[in-house]
Amino acid sequence: MEIIVCVKRVPDTAELEVEIDRSGGGIEERDLAYGINEWDNFAVEAALAIKEEHGGKVTAITTGGEDDEEVLRRALAMGADEALHLMDSAFEGSDAQGIATILHKAISARPFDLILTGAISSDRSSGQVGGMLAAKLGIPQVALATDLKVEGSKAIVTHEVEGGLERVVELDLPALVSVQTGLNEPRYVSIRGIRKVSSMEIPILGSGDLGLDAAAVGSAGAVVTVEELFLPPKVEGAEMLEGDEEEMVEQLVAKLREQGGL
């Protein structure tokens, strides 16, 4: 089994207040910690579990700048065999179809049986790259996978559908699966583990190496652009309780009583 897993480095904003930066086109990054996109972490674990069961090789791929190498090191520390860093100044400002185009060029030149991606990323959350990549490669795909196993030349995938239901489909390999969070328990990565892979060579490929027309990717090739970020408009919203903790809690208890909750 040749398994390719696409990963992305994102800022962790889940528990933080996000501010818009001065350009208006991004978020204030100063105090943010970066790491692997949560969905992609489940994808890496799924890739490794399949390799452990069926044998083969796992290759982690990312496209991005120099700092993004850290998510490849992390995937190697988890047990990926190889990593590939697609990096070129011409890639900057790529939209989802640009990213899919870059990945397509890199992946179609290699052998593969299964490609795994996260279903969405926690930063821009457009949820497009996996499905686009599969269509460009002309292989079957399924999004929002919550369970995945390989049997012979097929992948058996459970995925989320409407109404809180799940559905099982069978894909002929080679295929692409975009995974939902929660489909496994990603293994822990120790600092020692990362140190052990620190000297592993990670090839860097640019547009020339991939035979990519630089005008088809990056800002030049983007058909969808982000014009401006802004904070959600203030709506009426909640009555915010004030005072010290004790006072706030007492007010809340009074409200719950009014609503018949006690």
Added chain:
Amino acid sequence: MADSLVLVELVGGEIDDSAWELAEAARNAGSEKVAAALLGKDVAAHAETLTKAFDVVHVFDDAQLEVLDGEVSAALLAPFVERTAPAMVFVPHTNYGMDLAPGLAVKTDRPLLTDIIAIESANDGIQAVRTMYGGKVHAKVKAVPCDRGYILTLRPGSFAPADNPAAGGTINTEEVPAALAPGRRFVETIQPDAGEVDITQAEVLVAVGRGIEEEENLEIIDSLAEALGAEVACSRPVVDKKWLSKSRQVGTSGLSVKPKIYIAIGISGSFQHMGGVKGGPFIAAINKDPAAPIFSVANVGIVGDLFDIVPLLEEKINEAKG
């Protein structure tokens, strides 16, 4: 002015509300004619219903479409979209829509805007609004002008349907080719376990999210729920970590609940989560992030450390009960 096509989704055999929302969104975006694509098996009655809001309903009625599959749908729609050339194709941003839209965009070579919550302009490209960073940031996005047209997935519940649509449309039956997506085959739909609790019937829910940090911290939530005579519910991250069972998950990928009181603790309030909170309950939110989206939908909010607030709340409730 140009024409639009709306993909109708059937959920549990019924027309999803998104069909009416997308029809009106398409008209408000300046479409002259709005067509529907209805995919399914034995859907003649639904086609008739849809003529209220659509100028034409294109019906694809076939055994292959009995279970709506994203790959089959994309393979079917791509040549149809190329032939009929609607300026805008609207797809609901549901699990089904997310599964099929990227493939459809590549096959038809159209720019794709996903998870749109507002359309600002459809002249000279498309300008629209979507959310990023778990709903904490809104973004104005633009699809550059494209002669072939565009594909947009619209978030359910973000666009109002028309009050009394009277389009009086016609019905057109389309052929469905065989073996549309042979590489992906339906096996079965899994019926969810009844589970050990039924949060859908609870009047008071204490719901916990990512902010609880560790599994052992759930103790304070259980304890608060007990004091209130409430059931414990949760958002997705808690189920992903296997700390609580899927039968307690509220949201678009979990269960819909309709309590009278919903206490959201350490839950940021993404639309995926709030999409499962129905019936307009009284919502109290406790979160350390003052900008958490939950505070814009809650009735009452406390910004603070849940590890201080929750035990104190339990204590005060027990006092109040005497």
